[in-house]
Amino acid sequence: MSSLSPTWSTPSAPFWLLVDGDRTASAWRATAAAERRTGLLGTDPLPGALWIERCSSVHTFGMRYALDLAFLDRAGRVLAVTTMATSRLGLPRLRARSVLEVPAGLLSQWRIVPGARLSLVARPDQSLVTGE
Template sequence: MVTTLWVARNRAERRQGLLGTDHLDGALWIERCSSVHTVGMRYAIDVAFVGAAGRVRDVVTMVPGRVGLPRPLARAVVEAPAGELRRLGVRPGTVLAAQQLAACG
């Protein structure tokens, strides 16, 4: 499974996330993150909550204007346009690493 992956590493990048974008080709890995919202988003996104050792704990699709529930055991999230994570075969139990997903960042 390979897609273009952007990594949000610092506080400003994590806070910005996908806000203000019209589309994303690929996915965004947000480190040190356990909850997301889509307030101000212009499109629906898939969100994978990633726990210790890169294991996906949950995958949800969020429409614009929603606030997601925190996932206390999540250490990172992967955000992608709605349908992209399913296309890549990402589901609970999948083990992810940024290197697996990406060619960019």
């Protein structure tokens, strides 16, 4: 079965992805260990992004599509971007604290390049329950 949202999440994305302060796309955030391990497995190409916290490396084993990845520092600044084909294991980026995953081709379309500042903001149409 395929999905247009992470299998562990609600169907609609609860966040907006901001690129240098500009609202760019809808987004999900993976914070729990199970969410981070599962990531985008079992999905079709998303209409948004997945922000994986406390992460410096990803794999694409079991993925149905290639991913664009942006490795982020603690402040949300993009350290590096890359495209990863399916069935690959990425090397860790030592300074990365989060990874943004999107279907291949979207990072350049959204002008996400090294040095860009990314952040998430809650969508006002979503009711969020967070532990923060």
